[in-house]
Amino acid sequence: MSSSVLGSRRMASTIANSLSFKLGVPLRLHPHPTHTSASLGFTTFRRSYVVSSSAFANQNREYVIVGGGNAAGYAARTFVENGMADGRLAIVSKEAYAPYERPALTKAYLFPLDKKPARLPGFHTCVGSGGERQTPDWYKEKGIEMFYEDPVTNIDIEKQTLTTDSGKLLKYGSLIIATGCTASRLPEKIGGNLPGVHYIRDVADADALISSLEKAQKVVIVGGGYIGMEVAAAATGWKLDTTIIFPENHLMSRLFTPSLARRYEEFYKENGVKFLKGNSLKNIEAGSNGRVTHVKLEDGSSIEADAVIVGIGAKPAVGPFERVGLDSSVGGIQVDGLFRTSVPGIFAVGDVAAFPLKIYNRIARVEHVDHARRSAQHCIKALLTAQTHTYDYLPSFYSRVFEYEGSPRKIWWQFYGDNVGETVEVGNFDPKIATFWIDSGKLKGVLVESGSPEEFQLLPNIARSQPIVDKAKLQNASSVEEALAIVGSSL
Numbered sequence: 001m002s003s004s005v006l007g008s009r010r011m012a013s014t015i016a017n018s019l020s021f022k023l024g025v026p027l028r029l030h031p032h033p034t035h036t037s038a039s040l041g042f043t044t045f046r047r048s049y050v051v052s053s054s055a056f057a058n059q060n061r062e063y064v065i066v067g068g069g070n071a072a073g074y075a076a077r078t079f080v081e082n083g084m085a086d087g088r089l090a091i092v093s094k095e096a097y098a099p100y101e102r103p104a105l106t107k108a109y110l111f112p113l114d115k116k117p118a119r120l121p122g123f124h125t126c127v128g129s130g131g132e133r134q135t136p137d138w139y140k141e142k143g144i145e146m147f148y149e150d151p152v153t154n155i156d157i158e159k160q161t162l163t164t165d166s167g168k169l170l171k172y173g174s175l176i177i178a179t180g181c182t183a184s185r186l187p188e189k190i191g192g193n194l195p196g197v198h199y200i201r202d203v204a205d206a207d208a209l210i211s212s213l214e215k216a217q218k219v220v221i222v223g224g225g226y227i228g229m230e231v232a233a234a235a236t237g238w239k240l241d242t243t244i245i246f247p248e249n250h251l252m253s254r255l256f257t258p259s260l261a262r263r264y265e266e267f268y269k270e271n272g273v274k275f276l277k278g279n280s281l282k283n284i285e286a287g288s289n290g291r292v293t294h295v296k297l298e299d300g301s302s303i304e305a306d307a308v309i310v311g312i313g314a315k316p317a318v319g320p321f322e323r324v325g326l327d328s329s330v331g332g333i334q335v336d337g338l339f340r341t342s343v344p345g346i347f348a349v350g351d352v353a354a355f356p357l358k359i360y361n362r363i364a365r366v367e368h369v370d371h372a373r374r375s376a377q378h379c380i381k382a383l384l385t386a387q388t389h390t391y392d393y394l395p396s397f398y399s400r401v402f403e404y405e406g407s408p409r410k411i412w413w414q415f416y417g418d419n420v421g422e423t424v425e426v427g428n429f430d431p432k433i434a435t436f437w438i439d440s441g442k443l444k445g446v447l448v449e450s451g452s453p454e455e456f457q458l459l460p461n462i463a464r465s466q467p468i469v470d471k472a473k474l475q476n477a478s479s480v481e482e483a484l485a486i487v488g489s490s491l
Contacts, residue, residue: 227311337390
């Protein structure tokens with residue numbers, strides 16, 4: 001490599017990576033924040049990535065991505081699109097597989113074999129957004145160096161090196177942390193690690209669960225959120241005795257209203273799923289063979305189970321990167337609107353990033369596939385090009401359940417915006433339903449179940465525009481279509 005080219009790259013890297021910035025850390029920011037002495041100041045200094053060939057087999061790790069999920073896959077694609085991957089990019093992952101679309105693991109991956117389950121390589125990134133399928137061969141063809149099943153165990157910020165579990169020492173110029181989350185686990189002392197107790201975060205977890213479902217008769221699911229709803233729906237495809245237990249009063253308590261949750265619960269019950277609401281797990285018991293046999297609840301009752309699936313949330317996988325700088329309010333690694341951390345040359349994207357949610361003037365950490373994709377793309381474009389506009393994300397969530405072959409009805413809802421304020425519900429769930437969140441006269445959030453493609457496309461426009469709506473008029477709407485037309489006319 002010539003000295004002139006090398007110098008140009010160093011200069012570009014310095015300009016892109018080492019801009020100083022300040023980021024306020026309160027949960028909610030003022031629309032026009034003033035940075036006080038409490039703000040974190042970030043210094044500027046030159047990063048270098050070239051070391052002697054005697055120290056490393058490959059000198060060209062100008063960019064290193066740590067992680068093997070959606071964010072890593074979409075970041076890799078963006079490097080390729082900008083002509084900066086071949087011989088320059090390495091990906092270090094604890095996974096045995098190339099990056100894939102993780103949401104499949106609690107949906108079609110869990111279907112029985114006779115109901116067309118999803119399998120790799122079918123859902124490698126970036127097929128989830130209609131992009132090219134990035135198989136292991138794709139990374140080879142693009143000149144991207146892959147390190148599988150070798151998680152990073154240590155970082156030396158001053159020397160710009162990573163140490164992996166196998167003892168590899170990797171030099172980086174720019175580092176993108178895309179480690180995502182890990183599943184929250186039950187304590188070992190109450191049976192959280194017994195054979196037959198499952199957590200889902202990767203393909204190996206899902207494979208182990210399928211192995212249990214093939215032999216199981218009675219399944220207990222701990223948690224009434226995303227994981228609980230999606231796994232319970234898949235379990236009905238296996239015709240298993242399925243019970244969901246959770247301490248809240250209704251499903252998806254962080255998003256659904258009690259009325260909306262009741263509609264879903266009724267549908268699940270019609271499909272054979274039982275609910276134990278307002279109850280907490282005390283411990284899980286095993287039989288003489290060491291496998292789970294019962295789940296005991298705080299009220300003293302006991303449920304038979306030969307498979308237990310735990311879905312009680314997730315924690316950002318900050319691992320060895322705590323020194324980079326964590327956010328105390330939402331967890332995760334603190335970044336600015338270009339996903340730069342407090343250390344020049346180090347970035348964080350996806351689930352693990354605590355970023356400024358511009359539309360609502362607060363710091364957020366979003367565990368969602370759409371954010372993983374968009375944040376990765378935004379970060380890499382800012383790193384490699386002259387792009388300087390800050391990330392402007394609109395929160396969105398969705399779920400798809402009961403989609404297996406032979407299901408009496410497929411369920412698919414989408415939500416955009418913020419679930420704050422009063423709610424208006426329109427429709428009866430058969431065939432569709434919508435919930436609108438209104439705060440100070442403005443429409444802040446909207447959820448639609450069983451909408452048409454055109455209706456779903458309207459939702460982000462509504463949530464971003466936050467139109468003033470006539471609540472009484474919305475309440476009197478006779479159908480979801482009429483309600484969306486009322487809101488649409490306010491845009």
